[in-house]
Amino acid sequence: MINIWRLTKIQLISSFGLNKALHTRDMKERRKMLLLSIGILIGIVMMAVVSFGYSFMIAETLEQIGRPELLLAIMMAVTCLIGFFTTIYKASGVLFGSKDYDLVMSLPIKTSHIVASRVVQLYVLNILFSLMVMVPAGVVYAIKVNPAVVYYLFFMITLLFIPLVPIIAATIIGTLISWISSRFKGSRLISLILTFAVIIVIILGSSQMNGNDPQLLADMSTQIADQIFNLYPLTVMYVDAVCSYQVAPLLLFIGISLLSFMLFTLILGSKYKAIHTGLTTSYSKNKYQMRSLAVSSPLYTLYKKELRRYFSSSIYVLNTSIGMVMLLVMAITLLFVSSEQLGKIIEIPELSNYLSRLAPLFVSLFVALSCTTSSSISLEGNHIWILKSAPVPTKTILLSKITVNLTITVPIVIVSSVLLMISLGTGWMESLLLLIIPVLYACFTAMVGVIVNLKLPKLEWTNEVSVIKQSASVLVAMIIGFISLLIPFGLSFLLSDLNGNLVMLGIGVVILVACGVMYRYIQSTGEFLFRAL
Template sequence: MINIWRLTKVQLLSSFGLNKALHTRDGKERRKLLLLSISILIGVVMMAVASFGYSFMMARTFEQIGRMDLLLAIMMAVTSIIGFFTTIYKASGVLFGFKDYDLVMSLPIKTSHVVASRVLQLYVLNLFFALMVMLPAGVVYAIKVNPGALYFPFFLITFLFIPLLPIIAATIIGALISWISSRFKASRMISLILTFVVIIGVMIGSFRINGNEQVLADMSTQLADMIFKLYPLAAMYVDAVCSYEIGSLLLFIAISVLAFMLFTTVLGTRYKAIHTGLTTSHASSKYIMKPLETSSPFRALYKKELRRYISSSLYVLNTSIGMIFLLVMSISLLFISSEKLGQLIEIPQLSDYLSKLAPLFVSLFVTLSCTTSSSISLEGNNLWILKSSPVSKQNILLSKVAVNLTITMPISIISCVMLMISLRTGWIESLLLLVIPLIYACYSAMMGVIVNLKLPNLVWTSEVTVIKQSASVIVSMLIGFISLVIPLGISLILSHVNGNLILLGIGIMIMAVCSVMYRYIQTKGEQLFQAL
């Protein structure tokens, strides 16, 4: 067990760059650690407050129909779905795609211990997100129901076992996707397509369930039946936590633990064979010599950066899934009117809100699709090649910005055009809907570069560490979120003011910030890049 704990501790510390920051004597690195800690704390507080507010609003509805147990059932299902989605495309990177595979496997440690430490890393990361969803829901339930003393220990005990089965399911599906895609020439593209198919399929399935049974409009026993049929462990969880049934508690824990142990054992015995199968790719035997092409330095850098982006399925999934969600929702609004959607979810003013705040709504997905916040860190130990290349460092940074805009701008334009049609916006609203997300795309891309220059992580063994857990990614997401929450709050507070004027003012301010950041990249970018 001591080997498992040590491996897990080292992996978790290196995931967020904490290991270097804790042991360095450099004051600059310690200030970065302080900044990261403050950013994480702010992000956690914001997520917890939002989760508490959402749970409290749901609890008011469930209280009216006398089914407060539905709150914990729904939030437990939501936690499982979040764990499933976040694990499905990072499991392969954490379990099989780490760079120090040869080094770790050469250590005098059992293979099963290496596998257990990797699975525990996934478990701890999922437990953090489960905490953000389940703890506020548990507090709201305790406030509304005033349960007995057994509720609190039962709630805390079962909470620790909620992420286990979603991790197993997501890892198996993720590994199958990687294995199937590795049998084809375009393995990365096949892997991306299959993963997107699974995620979009689950989304469409949930939309169909909502529409067929009018779940959101009629909170009744049908909702409980649906959740318990789709996920039987939710019924055991509710019986254990809400009704204090010892049998359900023991059965819930036993199923979760036994399935997890069986999965880890089987994976440990076949780990090397599975790793070989997943990392083996098809190579074409035909090679045709073609004439060499020449291009400008910026274009060559752009092509190089775009190839690097496409080469990592985790990179593509983590930074483009928001844009895919935006596209799917924009298409769905063509077939269901905003008025009907507002009636379905009991928000009659939804159509007005969408018409006024659609630019900020689209911009949210744009800021969540920032590729530049990890693009410099992903260079890793190959960064010296770029630093020593005879090209402008400004072009290197702007080529990364250009790739980000390539991902966000086309989908934003297409989605905005569809929203113009479905929302029937006027010409001024349409212009703002089209322009403001594009401004935020430039803002997000340049802000990601600057943050990554300030908070780089060039020493990593798995891409997951850089793409999902690095300080620059967390800080970039937090800044992007705040840059949208403040305008949204201003729009709601000044509801009596013309919304178009507010959006116009927001657009001008973000453009001014973009010009300042562009100037900063021109003047200070090369200096920061060379200092890495």
């Protein structure tokens, strides 16, 4: 156990940059980390407040039908589902994507302990979200029911074990995908295809489940309990332990969680080296033949390099393109399901009107989730000196990263926008805005990512996950993207009396001006920031 704890501690310190933050003497760096910590704390508090409000509204409905215990079951199911979904495409990077593999494997430590430490790292990343969802729900339940003192003890104990089984299940799927793909040439491509297939099946399965009984969540009757309990039997044990104070379900819940963890680490530990070797092995397609060399411009050459780097990392592709996949799935779905039917399914009667008026912003929301540039500079790591010493302008280097982002987003935006034009039956002006505004947001998001990453680089890392999912630049760029959409959404509702096309046109002009200002900033200040890295 001591080896698992030590490895986990080192990995977490490295992932979150805690060592540098605690021991740096640079006051500018300390101030930056302090402001970032305050921002993260404010974000956590805001999410907890939203979670409390959502739990309180559900509790009000459940109280009317005499089933308050379903609140904890529902919120536990939400926590497990989101943890499962996000861990599927994160597991492979944490388990097999570390640069310190050779160093760690040379230590006199069992392979199962190394695997266990990496699974614990996934657990720590998920327990934070579990706390933000379950603690407010537990407080609401205590207010409504006024339970016995033993409730608080059982609630705190089980809270630590809630994310464990979903993480193990998601990690098993991620590991199976990695193991299957390692048996073939082009293992990274096969891994990406299989992971995307699993995610799309989950999305379609969820929508199909909701479509079969659209009144399931609205009624809040015993049907919802049966649905949750059948899909995830551990929820029954959890409710019996926490709400009914039964010791046997508590011990069974903890025992299943711990046993799953131990069995998984032992089994994966026996195959860990083989899977890692398969994933890192490269194959030569054919013998090299001397041919005439093609000459490309510096921008195109750097663009090809960036594109190869992008597709060489499965976690990079999955984390930054999942928004585009969801957008395409939604656009295709609307060809077969009308917006009126979709509004009934998700209980938003005015969804058809909202989509017709705010379709460009809905599409842009998925674009904001697909920013590759917010971590592209950090991913250079300790090899960034190669780019800095290259005989090309800094602007060309940064533009190559922006171009890759546009390559990922713009083609899917265009296809999805055309599909939405067909399904929504938009006029020529609405169609033009539906096409132009998301493309402008793609440019805006890409340039915001570059600027933020220049300001908040993270070049010292051992695992790509710590850069792609946990770095400050990714978080700040995402917040800016959401704020840039939240304001137009608010203005559209406030100015609902005005012509919707005129409002969207104004929003497009503002985004275009913002893109122009950021482009000039990259030209003027970008070189200074890049050379200072």
